[in-house]
Amino acid sequence: MANEDLDKLKIDKGATARSGVRRRPRYWIAATVAVVVLMVLFASGVLSPAVTVETGTITQVYPSQAYTLLNASGYVVAQRKAAVAAKVTGRLEWLGVEEGSRVKRGEVLARLENLDTAAARDQAAATLKTSRARLEEAKAELTDATLAFERQKLLLKEGIVAKAEYDAAEARYRRARAAVAGADSSIDASEAALRGAAVNLEYSFIRAPFDAVVLTKNADIGDIVTPIGAAANAKAAVVSIADLGSLQVEADVSESNLEKVTVGQPCEIQLDALPEARFRGRVHMVVPTADRSKATVLVKVRFEKLDPRILPEMSAKVAFLQRPVAPGEEKPKTAVNPAAVVERGGRKVVFLVKGSRVAEAPVTVGARIGEMLEITAGVKPGDKIALKPLDKLKDGAKIKTAEK
Numbered sequence: 001m002a003n004e005d006l007d008k009l010k011i012d013k014g015a016t017a018r019s020g021v022r023r024r025p026r027y028w029i030a031a032t033v034a035v036v037v038l039m040v041l042f043a044s045g046v047l048s049p050a051v052t053v054e055t056g057t058i059t060q061v062y063p064s065q066a067y068t069l070l071n072a073s074g075y076v077v078a079q080r081k082a083a084v085a086a087k088v089t090g091r092l093e094w095l096g097v098e099e100g101s102r103v104k105r106g107e108v109l110a111r112l113e114n115l116d117t118a119a120a121r122d123q124a125a126a127t128l129k130t131s132r133a134r135l136e137e138a139k140a141e142l143t144d145a146t147l148a149f150e151r152q153k154l155l156l157k158e159g160i161v162a163k164a165e166y167d168a169a170e171a172r173y174r175r176a177r178a179a180v181a182g183a184d185s186s187i188d189a190s191e192a193a194l195r196g197a198a199v200n201l202e203y204s205f206i207r208a209p210f211d212a213v214v215l216t217k218n219a220d221i222g223d224i225v226t227p228i229g230a231a232a233n234a235k236a237a238v239v240s241i242a243d244l245g246s247l248q249v250e251a252d253v254s255e256s257n258l259e260k261v262t263v264g265q266p267c268e269i270q271l272d273a274l275p276e277a278r279f280r281g282r283v284h285m286v287v288p289t290a291d292r293s294k295a296t297v298l299v300k301v302r303f304e305k306l307d308p309r310i311l312p313e314m315s316a317k318v319a320f321l322q323r324p325v326a327p328g329e330e331k332p333k334t335a336v337n338p339a340a341v342v343e344r345g346g347r348k349v350v351f352l353v354k355g356s357r358v359a360e361a362p363v364t365v366g367a368r369i370g371e372m373l374e375i376t377a378g379v380k381p382g383d384k385i386a387l388k389p390l391d392k393l394k395d396g397a398k399i400k401t402a403e404k
Contacts, residue, residue, distance in 0.1 A: 050398045051389070055353055056340055058375065058383040060332035062278060064268050065370040067322040070260045072299070074251030076271070076314040078242035079300075080210065083218075085237045086112055088203045089226040092219055097239060099217055103208040110238050112225060114204035121197035128190035135183035142176035149173040212241035215312065242312050247303060248284060249316045252296035261286060266324040267301050272315040280304040280325065281318070334381055335372035341365060342390045350379060351386040351393050353401075358386055360395035 090112030097109050152169035155161040219225055219235040226236065249269055253261055267281040280303070287298040301318050303310070340350050341363065348365055351358040366374030379385070386393060393399070 050356070050400045051392045053353075053358075053386045053393070053399045053401060054388050055401055056337050056385055056387045058334060058336050058379045058381050058385060059372070060381045061335045061369050061372050062268070062332050063329040063369055064278075064319060064321055064325050065372075066368070068268075068319045068370075069322050070253070070257050070320040072251040072253050072318050072320070074249050074299075074301075074316050074318060076247055076310060076312055076316055077250045078244065078312045079246040079248055080212075081215075081240065081242040081312075082209055082212075083237035083240045084109060084206055084208065085227060086110075086203065086206055086225045087227055088112070088200070089224070090114070090204060092221050092223045092225050092235075092238065095217070095219070095221055095238070097214045097217070099214055101214040103212055103214065103241065105208055105210045107208045108205050109208055109214075110206040110219075112204040112206070114201055117197065117201040117204055121194070121201045124190065124194040124197040128187065128194050131183065131186040131190040135180065135187055138176065138179035138183040142173075142180050145169070145173040145176035206238055208241065210243055211245075212243045214239050215242050216240045244310075244312075245306065247306060247310055247312065249281065249301040249303075249318055251299050251301060251316070251318045252291070252294060253299050255290060255295050255297060258286070258297050261299055261320055266321045268319040268321060268325065269301065269303065270317045270319075271310065272317075273311075274309060277307075277309075278330070279307065279310075283320070333366070333369060334375045334379070335369055336363075336375050336379070336385065337387060338368075338371075338373040340385050340387050340390075341373060351390065351397075352379070353384040353386055353399070356398060356400065358393055358395070358397050358399055 092110060093113045094111040095109070097103060103109060149169045149172070152161060152166045156163065156166045217239050219238045223235050225238060228236065261283060263283050263286060265283040267283060269279040269281045271277065271279070281301045282304060283299060284302040285300040287300065290297050299318075336350065341348050343349070344360065347362050349360050349362050352361045361378055363378030364376045366376045368374070386399065
């Protein structure tokens with residue numbers, strides 16, 4: 001029994017050899033399939049090393065960039081503005097405007113306490129009435145004195161009255177005339193006093209000097225307002241206003257580039273607050289003095305058409321153009337760096353960056369716009385594209401950006 005059990009434990013070498021013969025073809029098949037798969041993966045780029053590329057963005061450019069001579073930066077400035085203050089010292093009693101209020105010339109913006117000046121005005125008006133009444137009284141006296149004097153003159157000629165009575169009548173007549181003249185002068189003085197009192201009362205009303213918009217409110221009801229603002233806690237200007245119809249861009253132009261700027265030259269204005277908008281303008285003035293510290297000259301550019309969105313002190317960029325913007329050139333065009341466009345299979349293409357790979361995208365190109373190339377179809381602004389090395393790229397290629 002023990003020998004039989006040992007015989008069962010022996011290895012059949014013939015069977016092992018036959019099994020090896022059967023398995024060897026399977027290994028070759030598996031190896032062949034693996035090689036084919038690797039070749040396919042390499043060909044498709046799955047196992048290819050990532051290409052380091054520089055990237056860019058499809059942007060929008062304006063045709064005017066192609067004939068821009070010079071660019072400068074500056075600010076929107078109201079050419080007519082004022083810090084409106086009172087001419088007399090007083091406590092602010094009423095304020096009728098706030099920031100953004102539109103006011104007309106002569107409109108009352110605020111009022112100071114004016115009970116004393118109003119009373120002085122009323123007193124001057126009463127004095128004028130008294131002076132006029134005295135004039136009427138003096139005129140009546142003059143009329144009576146004139147009649148009496150004429151009678152005495154006739155009676156003297158006839159010898160009926162004595163010379164003394166005639167002289168008395170003449171003196172009365174002269175006094176009456178002088179009283180009328182004095183009453184006239186008193187009226188003039190009273191009228192002048194009334195005008196002065198009215199002016200003093202008017203000083204308590206703070207009015208707009210021109211049509212404008214209120215920019216800031218510098219005082220509140222109850223504040224002491226004084227023309228010079230020297231008193232403690234006193235306010236000088238009540239509000240500051242600006243005429244938005246006088247807005248211009250004031251830009252600093254380098255002295256070395258000043259020859260490129262002329263009065264009346266067409267310009268294109270871009271505001272940082274409205275990046276998608278472009279405004280037409282023209283050079284209004286080259287200020288005839290230079291800033292020594294910056295080596296620049298101030299150039300004022302007026303808007304051809306003002307927009308309600310334009311506000312004072314906005315940052316602005318000015319492009320000084322070689323010629324006016326032609327019809328059809330007002331809108332931006334889609335453009336790309338020309339280096340991003342290559343020809344593959346007889347067509348123009350760019351490589352869109354999508355994650356860690358690129359996708360070949362056919363495009364239709366247009367004219368050159370300055371240093372950019374117009375794209376009329378195939379991509380949209382904001383798309384990220386590969387710039388170089390394009391000769392190492394193909395559709396679906398694996399990439400990594402240069403900044404990583």
